[in-house]
Amino acid sequence: MSDKPKLRIGLIGTGFMGKAHVFGFAAAPKVFDLPYDIELHTVADVTEQAAQAAARAMGFAHATTDWRRLIDDPAIDVIDITAPNALHKDMALAAIAAGKHVYCEKPLAPWPRTRAKWPTPPRRRGSGRRSGSTICATRCCGWPAT
Numbered sequence: 154m155s156d157k158p159k160l161r162i163g164l165i166g167t168g169f170m171g172k173a174h175v176f177g178f179a180a181a182p183k184v185f186d187l188p189y190d191i192e193l194h195t196v197a198d199v200t201e202q203a204a205q206a207a208a209r210a211m212g213f214a215h216a217t218t219d220w221r222r223l224i225d226d227p228a229i230d231v232i233d234i235t236a237p238n239a240l241h242k243d244m245a246l247a248a249i250a251a252g253k254h255v256y257c258e259k260p261l262a263p264w265p266r267t268r269a270k271w272p273t274p275p276r277r278r279g280s281g282r283r284s285g286s287t288i289c290a291t292r293c294c295g296w297p298a299t
């Protein structure tokens with residue numbers, strides 16, 4: 154049992170990229186000397202069956218059909234968004250507003266023209282705003298990785 158602090162993940166979307174991200178969470182501690190222990194806390198998908206099946210298969214402790222529960226849960230540190238494109242922006246902004254770290258699949262918004270509607274994310278001490286996106290998508294959405 155490690156004495157490192159835990160980094161608790163809330164995953165939204167359990168499709169192809171959700172599985173790929175969980176693959177990464179499992180591999181990262183074996184490859185890098187992380188300052189945290191990663192804990193797969195809660196997974197969300199649209200049906201109870203999908204959410205529960207993903208929780209069992211991927212090792213999440215909890216499952217839900219309501220992604221907002223992840224954002225409202227103070228135990229969760231990172232909101233990992235692998236839902237379809239059209240949902241990224243609302244999910245990411247809600248998570249940022251709640252002070253969560255956000256790990257969002259590309260694109261951050263469906264089309265470059267939505268750029269103007271992206272507010273500047275609030276700067277919070279210790280709140281991660283890096284994007285796992287490509288440089289092109291990041292620039293299109295006006296949310297530079299820091």
Ligand SMILES: NC(=O)c1ccc[n+]([C@@H]2O[C@H](COP(=O)([O-])OP(=O)(O)OC[C@H]3O[C@@H](n4cnc5c(N)ncnc54)[C@H](O)[C@@H]3O)[C@@H](O)[C@H]2O)c1
Nearest residue numbers: 165166167168169170171197198199235236237238258259
């Ligand atoms: N597939 C790739 O190679 C790839 C590569 C890079 C980025 N992406 C991006 O990753 C995202 C996901 O792609 P994918 O291939 O995993 O798609 P997918 O269709 O396999 O998975 C999407 C998942 O999100 C779930 N979902 C839909 N609405 C939801 C909601 N309201 N709440 C919770 N879960 C919801 C779906 O049920 C599904 O399980 C997309 O934005 C895509 O552009 C995909």
